[in-house]
Amino acid sequence: xxxxxxxxxxxxxxxxxxxxxxxxxxxxxxxxxxxxxxxxxxxxxxxxxxxxxxxxxxxxxxxxxxxxxxxxxxxxxxxxxxxxxxxxxxxxxxxxxxxxxxxxxxxxxxxxxxxxxxxxxxxxxxxxxxxxxxxxxxxxxxxxxxxxxxxxxxxxxxxxxxxxxxxxxxxxxxxxxxxxxxxxxxxxxxxxxxxxxxxxxxxxxxxxxxxxxxxxxxxxxxxxxxxxxxxxxxxxxxxxxxxxxxxxxxxxxxxxxxxxxxxxxxxxxxxxxxxxxxxxxxxxxxxxxxxxxxxxxxxxxxxxxxxxxxxxxxxxxxxxxxxxxxxxxxxxxxxxxxxxxxxxxxxxxxxxxxxxxxxxxxxxxxxxxxxxxxxxxxxxxxxxxxxxxxxxx
Amino acid sequence: xxxxxxxxxxxxxxxxxxxxxxxxxxxxxxxxxxxxxxxxxxxxxxxxxxxxxxxxxxxxxxxxxxxxxxxxxxxxxxxxxxxxxxxxxxxxxxxxxxxxxxxxxxxxxxxxxxxxxxxxxxxxxxxxxxxxxxxxxxxxxxxxxxxxxxxxxxxxxxxxxxxxxxxxxxxxxxxxxxxxxxxxxxxxxxxxxxxxxxxxxxxxxxxxxxxxxxxxxxxxxxxxxxxxxxxxxxxxxxxxxxxxxxxxxxxxxxxxxxxxxxxxxxxxxxxxxxxxxxxxxxxxxxxxxxxxxxxxxxxxxxx
Numbered sequence: 001x002x003x004x005x006x007x008x009x010x011x012x013x014x015x016x017x018x019x020x021x022x023x024x025x026x027x028x029x030x031x032x033x034x035x036x037x038x039x040x041x042x043x044x045x046x047x048x049x050x051x052x053x054x055x056x057x058x059x060x061x062x063x064x065x066x067x068x069x070x071x072x073x074x075x076x077x078x079x080x081x082x083x084x085x086x087x088x089x090x091x092x093x094x095x096x097x098x099x100x101x102x103x104x105x106x107x108x109x110x111x112x113x114x115x116x117x118x119x120x121x122x123x124x125x126x127x128x129x130x131x132x133x134x135x136x137x138x139x140x141x142x143x144x145x146x147x148x149x150x151x152x153x154x155x156x157x158x159x160x161x162x163x164x165x166x167x168x169x170x171x172x173x174x175x176x177x178x179x180x181x182x183x184x185x186x187x188x189x190x191x192x193x194x195x196x197x198x199x200x201x202x203x204x205x206x207x208x209x210x211x212x213x214x215x216x217x218x219x220x221x222x223x224x225x226x227x228x229x230x231x232x233x234x235x236x237x238x239x240x241x242x243x244x245x246x247x248x249x250x251x252x253x254x255x256x257x258x259x260x261x262x263x264x265x266x267x268x269x270x271x272x273x274x275x276x277x278x279x280x281x282x283x284x285x286x287x288x289x290x291x292x293x294x295x296x297x298x299x300x301x302x303x304x305x306x307x308x309x310x311x312x313x314x315x316x317x318x319x320x321x322x323x324x325x326x327x328x329x330x331x332x333x334x335x336x337x338x339x340x341x342x343x344x345x346x347x348x349x350x351x352x353x354x355x356x357x358x359x360x361x362x363x364x365x366x367x368x369x370x371x372x373x374x375x376x377x378x379x380x381x382x383x384x385x386x387x388x389x390x391x392x393x
Numbered sequence: 394x395x396x397x398x399x400x401x402x403x404x405x406x407x408x409x410x411x412x413x414x415x416x417x418x419x420x421x422x423x424x425x426x427x428x429x430x431x432x433x434x435x436x437x438x439x440x441x442x443x444x445x446x447x448x449x450x451x452x453x454x455x456x457x458x459x460x461x462x463x464x465x466x467x468x469x470x471x472x473x474x475x476x477x478x479x480x481x482x483x484x485x486x487x488x489x490x491x492x493x494x495x496x497x498x499x500x501x502x503x504x505x506x507x508x509x510x511x512x513x514x515x516x517x518x519x520x521x522x523x524x525x526x527x528x529x530x531x532x533x534x535x536x537x538x539x540x541x542x543x544x545x546x547x548x549x550x551x552x553x554x555x556x557x558x559x560x561x562x563x564x565x566x567x568x569x570x571x572x573x574x575x576x577x578x579x580x581x582x583x584x585x586x587x588x589x590x591x592x593x594x595x596x597x598x599x600x601x602x603x604x605x606x607x608x609x610x611x612x613x614x615x616x617x618x619x620x621x622x623x624x625x626x627x628x629x630x631x632x633x634x635x636x637x638x639x640x641x642x643x644x645x646x647x648x649x650x651x652x653x654x655x656x657x658x659x660x661x662x663x664x665x666x667x668x669x670x671x672x673x674x675x676x677x678x679x680x681x682x683x684x685x686x687x688x689x690x691x692x693x694x695x696x
Contacts, residue, residue: 046535094504095496103539103541108402120539128531
């Protein structure tokens with residue numbers, strides 16, 4: 001730990017590994033009063049945590065973090081991912097909101113479908129390292145894109161089930177994820193899907209408190225955010241979940257706009273044009289774009305979803321439709337999604353051990369080091385929006 | 394609010410018994426007896442009043458949410474259970490706690506802005522160097538084991554407002570009582586709902602004769618009433634079923650009886666607040682400022 005708010009501390013007791021080893025060797029850690037009054041107890045604890053892990057090779061690097069493979073010192077077979085948050089070296093501007101949010105929420109959330117945060121430690125060069133659960137089997141995006149991998153309705157049901165449980169758990173704890181997309185859904189060695197990257201997450205605002213609409217990667221962003229809504233709910237994550245569902249079925253993103261404006265018009269073409277009739281209040285949203293009545297697409301019904309997504313079956317199409325309602329108030333909540341008939345119908349979801357697999361440690365490195373809201377490949381690589389600190393509420 | 398209080402790090406790691414807290418502080422004192430005798434500081438609660446007033450000054454300059462100030466105060470408390478205040482520059486820790494709390498409560502301020510405003514208030518103790526604050530933030534997060542979510546009692550108050558049909562005056566007074574409890578150790582001793590209920594009881598029972606604007610603190614409005622009657626007043630009010638306002642109080646008592654809230658803890662909180670208001674009479678901003686200033690300057694803690 002850095003000794004910043006403390007004035008005088010001799011350099012010899014700055015936290016470095018040899019010092020910690022010496023402490024350990026002399027047996028003077030937690031039980032006895034420490035022989036060195038300057039060595040803060042928390043520094044020892046931090047050093048102990050750091051000593052618990054061994055950092056191995058680098059898995060990936062992004063704008064926001066470097067991810068390493070690591071393992072427990074005591075047990076070389078127990079792998080972890082160590083995400084070292086980059087600090088701006090030139091001028092230290094404090095930790096970014098992404099890092100803060102990630103630590104903040106992962107410290108409190110513990111669920112089989114949310115990536116586990118085992119430990120947090122800091123190093124002498126003032127970097128924060130998060131020790132995360134190691135998820136070696138890549139992400140859903142890889143599975144979707146890999147033409148060599150065949151998967152079917154039962155597999156999709158298994159993946160969607162895990163996603164829905166993870167999202168439900170976040171919402172139940174008043175946390176919005178705000179960046180659900182296939183490459184944030186990582187796969188554990190036992191096949192379990194885990195929601196990762198909480199860099200854009202936040203707790204539900206108190207009623208009437210504004211939030212930013214500049215969240216969620218564009219293709220997975222719901223219409224209310226594209227229209228600039230500043231007050232919204234878990235429905236934003238449910239829309240993203242619906243888009244992931246559609247993408248799993250089609251194996252390509254379902255509505256992939258080039259710009260925010262293009263995204264809005266693609267959503268209108270696909271699902272129908274929002275009007276005061278099908279979405280009361282929509283015209284009052286800050287960035288609402290009036291539509292030409294002559295070109296309005298009527299709200300799509302059940303047949304459309306059945307036609308577009310034949311592999312989902314009629315009940316699956318019904319679930320998807322409930323997740324893609326334009327009006328967020330009419331959209332299913334995470335609980336309603338989980339209570340849908342589809343889950344109990346045949347085919348039964350594939351058991352985890354039988355799910356199609358792919359190994360992708362490099363991918364985990366990339367996924368974890370990316371900044372929230374970025375699409376990391378394709379023609380939109382540079383289109384990622386930077387979050388505006390001032391506008392963020 | 395985020396996550397579940399009952400499973401939270403606040404409940405698991407940052408809730409102490411009175412004895413434990415005293416032990417921790419004795420431990421800190423034992424390790425540095427000399428500095429303690431060299432640099433006496435006022436009663437912890439008086440220091441808290443001073444820090445609170447400084448935080449409010451800082452917050453006012455940037456129109457911050459009340460909740461961020463509350464979170465910052467809890468961060469200070471947590472930090473100083475692990476570190477001896479005499480080893481730190483309290484002004485830097487204070488500013489950092491404020492900066493981090495703003496990010497946590499989703500009302501972030503730019504680090505340069507925070508440093509600029511803090512320098513405006515305490516030019517002798519805060520340097521131009523933004524990196525100092527960045528480093529201290531890092532230290533603060535480490536010392537708190539990255540456990541950053543704080544559950545506050547304000548929500549209990551607003552949620553029970555309708556159930557207990559509280560008037561807007563009572564809510565305002567209850568809110569001020571909650572603001573005041575951050576000046577005590579209560580945030581480290583009791584869960585937020587107990588404190589919220591304590592605030593409601595005080596607001597309903599000790600309703601001052603001249604309701605109006607209580608400002609940030611309920612001290613002026615309540616100190617006299619509470620001192621005169623003290624706990625007898627409370628006990629009397631709670632058992633009296635005929636006096637003025639009796640049906641309201643009766644309803645509250647009924648509700649408390651049916652709830653599973655730890656009444657003993659609520660009474661303890663009330664007493665703690667009462668003694669805060671007594672200590673408050675000795676508060677002198679100048680005195681706190683001098684003692685802290687002398688300590689920081691002679692130990693070169695601001696460098």
